[in-house]
Amino acid sequence: MKSALAVAGTSLLRVSKDRRALLFLIVLPVVVILIIGATVRGFSTIRVGVVDLGSGAAGRSLVSAMEGSSNLEVQRYPTLAAATTAVSRGEAATAVVLPRGMDAALRAGRSADVAVLANQSNTTQQAAAAAVGSVVAKEGARVQAAYFASSRALGTYEADLRAAASLQRSTPQSRVLSRVVDASSQTLPEGFSYSAPTMLVLFVFVNALASGAVIIETRRLGLYERMAAAPIRRAAIVLGETLAYFLVALTQATLIVGIGALAFGVSWGNPPAAAALVILWALVGAGAGVLSGTLFRTPEQAGAIGPPVGIVLAMLGGCMWPLSIVSSFMRELGHATPQAWAVDAWTDLMSRGGTLGSIAPKLGILAAFAAGLLLLSTLRLGKVVARR
Amino acid sequence: MRVVLLIAAKDLRQRLRDRSAIVIGIVAPLVIAAVMSLAFGGVSNFHFTLGVVNADRGPIAAQLLGGLRQPELRGIITTEPVGSPAEAAAEVRSRRLQAAIVIPKGFSTSMTGTSPQSITTLTSVNNTLAGSITGSVVSSFSAQLNADRLSLATALGAGAPLDRLAALEAEASGLRIPERLVQRPVGARELKPISYYSPAMAIFFVLFVISFTSRSFFVDRDQGMIERMRAAPIRPLQILAGKALSVFVFGLASLGVVASVTTVAFGAYWGSPLAVGVLCVAVVLSVVCLTALVIGLARTQRQAEGIASAVVFGLALLGGNFVFVSSEPELLRRLSLFTPNGWAMRAFTDLSTRGGGLGTVLVPVGVIVAFSAGIGLVAAALARRAVTS
Known part of the structure; x- marks a missing residue:
């Protein structure tokens, strides 16, 4: 055991001296969590552009109603061209064009066409247009009422508009009651609570694959030969190397959990369950890392092929987008990767208040993945060490 | 010139x-594009089944159903x-239906009374889009009902005599909200995920050329290769030009292969071939200059690896190669315009959505070339030292 610890210690020392490793271990995951977390913040709000071509009071009132709506985020554009560009680039989901002379037309009892930019086939734009539509309709109700009354010589337009606004607040209305039929979400929460667990799963695995280069380097330097010359058992070498990979993965995962909780306010769910998940994931990472060190021939190969393989597995496993939005075939295919089970377990912990008991089946599958990978990597590393 | 070509050919071999290098330059971006196209292949056309519980069966419920089928x-x-x-x-819970609405008994008649009934939507947390579309459609409908009621109430409040109530009620029911929403086409092609991520991944992996070229330069130097070249009648600039040419050819080939394969096999739309070509040349030019910069800045192979990793991942993160840059917050969108790949991604987005030819990419290409020139000047001064030292 002492010699296994010594082997692990040596490997860890080499990793800690490599500044590049530090970049991948801490800096990169944190930056990615930050950027993705900031981006997926807006799942529930729709960004809407507004172009005012001189609509007057009615237009201003409509814009402030949109700004007051909880699911719209209004951004003004100076020209129609600027708004069109923003919508086609996806910077705004749709844009509302308030026509010139809108207020005057409404006062005169004419209708005013508020254009909303949306392609028929684009569902994001259609959903945004529908959301804008309900704000416009509520606003338009007051205008309809004001003209209806004032045109029948019942008060002035301004007075009726004010009266309608106050009646709209005070009289009972037919509402739309929304009932959510299932409380348990199949996806992670938004923002950093989305990016932190998925990127933990992604980076621990990718980093492990890439750091297979360390074992290859050890092979090249002939360190295993020298170790074999000393009275160290082969099992101790294999155990030591695996232990080093496990500790690196565990450190990285723990740091991401810590930084996520402290800097980004991520709540990781039930602590014992989260700890078990982190440990199992580090074991999966250790198995994958040692395996990569024995499969690839050169450190460049591990560095070049490892990350893309890790990224593809992460995509399939739901680290880049929730598997609930892909086809059922892709969802099933995704669950051939350990990543999907880890993300599922995090979703259970973070969105549904899961416990050690409720995620036990997923932990079991992850344990099987870890056992399989570790067994395979042990056999291969054993061979590599014996060959010397 | 022959010397430059020789060095470039040797590097490429x-x-x-x-x-x-093949994995990074060709296989990885293609595999990732394939996964993306499989993952998003089925969801580009969003469509859902809405359950309707019609306990009312009155005229207003019929209007709503007609509206849903427009x-x-x-x-x-x-x-x-x-x-x-x-x-x-x-049914919504079991996901057979994606959302449902319930029109209560007596809904139509309650509209003329003082306590109007409400429609209930049943939605699932796992299909928020279907839920929000259902909510919006039903809201628009009930907005018209409320508008008619509000018109009547406002008229009564402004002093309409009660004996005119029936007449006013009839008039109000024929009203239409005067602020009408009309949909206008954006005049742009829809940006499919595959059309964004194909160039994004292609550029990301071309950036890796910075890593392995700078690394191989220092390996060459440590093995005395550069010294031996210098012993021959070759000027340092020729050595650099040869290396740059090999980066250029490799990068361009990688982008070209990924563009062709994703277009033919996965239905990605990159845009007008001429504009795409010019843009790719500009991107690869910036990669060449960045490679020279890394070689100039680093002193050892280790340093080169470290600086290159920081440059590659820094640029890819900021420029929008991992996340769809347009949906990022304003600040991040601005930051992306400090990177050549950020400008390239914006240009590729414009090409793929709004079409157009060289005119569309003129400004981005100009910015990328200017960026490359700036980096190139600094790199030339620094890299000369790396070769001569």
């Missing part, structure tokens, strides 16, 4: 012999009658 919604919503609210809730 070396690169092709090392299989990891041509604009036909592509998105299919309605299906359901017997009871409990049944509808169970």
Whole structure:
């Protein structure tokens, strides 16, 4: 055991001296969590552009109603061209064009066409247009009422508009009651609570694959030969190397959990369950890392092929987008990767208040993945060490 | 010139012999594009089935159902009658229906009374888009009902005599909200995920050329290769030009292959070939200059690896190669315009959505070339030292 610890210690020392490793271990995951977390913040709000071509009071009132709506985020554009560009680039989901002379037309009892930019086939734009539509309709109700009354010589337009606004607040209305039929979400929460667990799963695995280069380097330097010359058992070498990979993965995962909780306010769910998940994931990472060190021939190969393989597995496993939005075939295919089970377990912990008991089946599958990978990597590393 | 070509050819041969370069330059971006196209292949046309519990069966409920079947919604919503609210809730929970609405008994008649009834939508947390579309459609409908009621109330409040109530009621029911929403086409092609991520991944992996070229430069130097070249009648600039040319050819080939394969096999739309070509040349030019910069800045192979990793991942993160840059917050969108790949991604987005030719990419290409020139000047001064030292 002492010699296994010594082997692990040596490997860890080499990793800690490599500044590049530090970049991948801490800096990169944190930056990615930050950027993705900031981006997926807006799942529930729709960004809407507004172009005012001189609509007057009615237009201003409509814009402030949109700004007051909880699911719209209004951004003004100076020209129609600027708004069109923003919508086609996806910077705004749709844009509302308030026509010139809108207020005057409404006062005169004419209708005013508020254009909303949306392609028929684009569902994001259609959903945004529908959301804008309900704000416009509520606003338009007051205008309809004001003209209806004032045109029948019942008060002035301004007075009726004010009266309608106050009646709209005070009289009972037919509402739309929304009932959510299932409380348990199949996806992670938004923002950093989305990016932190998925990127933990992604980076621990990718980093492990890439750091297979360390074992290859050890092979090249002939360190295993020298170790074999000393009275160290082969099992101790294999155990030591695996232990080093496990500790690196565990450190990285723990740091991401810590930084996520402290800097980004991520709540990781039930602590014992989260700890078990982190440990199992580090074991999966250790198995994958040692395996990569024995499969690839050169450190460049591990560095070049490892990350893309890790990224593809992460995509399939739901680290880049929730598997609930892909086809059922892709969802099933995704669950051939350990990543999907880890993300599922995090979703259970973070969105549904899961416990050690409720995620036990997923932990079991992850344990099987870890056992399989570790067994395979042990056999291969054993061979590599014996060959010397 | 012959010397430059010789050095470039030797570098390219070396690169092709090392299989990891092929993996990075060609295989990885294609595999990732394939996964993306599989993952998003089925969801580009969003459509859902809406359950309808019609306990009212009155004229207003019929109006609503007619509205749900109007041509604009036909592509998105299919309605299906359901017997009871409990049944509808169970169907939504089991995901057979994506959302449902319940029109209560007596809904139509309650509209003329003082306590109007409400429609209930049943939605699932796992299909928020279907939920929000359902909510919006039903809201727009009930907004018209409320507008008619509000018109009547306002008229009465402004002093309309009660004996005119029936007449006013009839007039109000024929009103239409005067602020009408009309949909206008954006005049742009829809940006499919595959059309964004194909260039994004292609550029990301071309950035890796910075890593392995700078690394191989220092390996060459440590093995005395550069010294031996210097012993021959070759000027340092020729050595650099040869290396730069090999980076250029490899990068361009990688982008070209990924563009062709993703277009033919996965239906990605990159845009007008001429504009795409010019943009790719500009991107690869910036990669060449960045490679020279890394070689100039680093002193050892280790340093080169570290600086290159920081440059590659820094640029890819900021420029929008991992996340769709347009949906990022304003600050990040601005930051992306400090990177050549950020400008390239914006240009590729414009090409793929709004079409157009060289005119569309003129400004981005100009910015990328200017960026490359700036980096190139600094790099030339620094890299000369790396070769001569």
